[in-house]
Amino acid sequence: MLDPELISLENQVFRCYLGWSAILVLKIFALSIYTGLTRFITATFANPEDLMSPKLKVKFDDPNVERVRRAHRNDLENILPFFAIGLLYVLTNPAAFLAINLFRAVGIARIVHTIVYAVVVVPQPSRALAFFVALGATVYMALQVVLSAF
Amino acid sequence: MLDPELISLENQVFRCYLGWSAILVLKIFALSIYTGLTRFITATFANPEDLMSPKLKVKFDDPNVERVRRAHRNDLENILPFFAIGLLYVLTNPAAFLAINLFRAVGIARIVHTIVYAVVVVPQPSRALAFFVALGATVYMALQVVLSAF
């Protein structure tokens, strides 16, 4: 039924999951760095020990910093569950064509989500579309995993 | 010592982990959707581009939206580490009866946690109990994994 070779670089479905997962980890970290840059540019620091000058005060309401933080949190809510469910989905031995395109859909949609949310603000429904493409693909994987488990 | 067949759908412990993980991913996403619904019902939007009418302004302090967001963040803090440690715990080849009931405990406790926190507010200690049942089971798994590693 299940083949140990499923989690092997020789399985192209697993290799695709592996590649997109690593790209999305780098994308999440890019938002970390971007938050830090935005904090410096707007001089918005959340901790007294981070203040670069005695004239500064801690600040929590800069709209640019808060926007990047919302995009970052949205990543945690959506990409981190994908890491878990994508791996389990590979273990259900899905059809390669479908699985590979689902992984691509999640990866590309989440990159687009970050760009239209935090880098260049694009009017809705662009962000909503990117959000629901990734969510839909991940929900589909989760449902397949539930079916294979019970 | 360790059998590659541990991460196989033929291993009932792994299948139980797989099923509950997928259910909990769907549960986390249900809170995403529920946050969105609560935002629409209370007309609480965090981004200017999300405002449905020019009369609305961005708002960050609606108590209903904030409650759902706290429940959601609590999921990230507790369920996401479970995804990692549950898989590693399966690899320590635990006794099936114990492992299966630990996975059920985490799954059911976290569903109860969401219900009493974000859907129907139930007085304490209901939320605290649900929180500590899931936390206790996950900590137990983490300790077993530490013991098997060193």
Add this chain to the structure above:
Amino acid sequence: MLDPELISLENQVFRCYLGWSAILVLKIFALSIYTGLTRFITATFANPEDLMSPKLKVKFDDPNVERVRRAHRNDLENILPFFAIGLLYVLTNPAAFLAINLFRAVGIARIVHTIVYAVVVVPQPSRALAFFVALGATVYMALQVVLSAF
């Protein structure tokens, strides 16, 4: 190319990943408990049903609680992606010496990060250093995974 025995307790690289992951899960949960303790000590509760006395009101701006919450969120942003990428990095069959020291670097740096952020506030750049050591090691792993995938 890839050996199924890579994810086995007999592989010292995997065992090291397993042990540090479990320690970091316990570390994240320690911050959960610490948040709760700080809430009690400062009587800062976010939900009406949590108030211990009718004289208390919900409060969201206690600087001690908010500091622990920022440290906790930083863990979610950095440690949870490590759980995913560390496992995939093991599957690329890295040199044992390098991989084991990368895992140790992440584990120790994140523990130091928590201590200097939330327990005993130490002036910068201590927190920044701990942050970038863990980030650098995780980014290196992610890049190796990307290279092995495509």
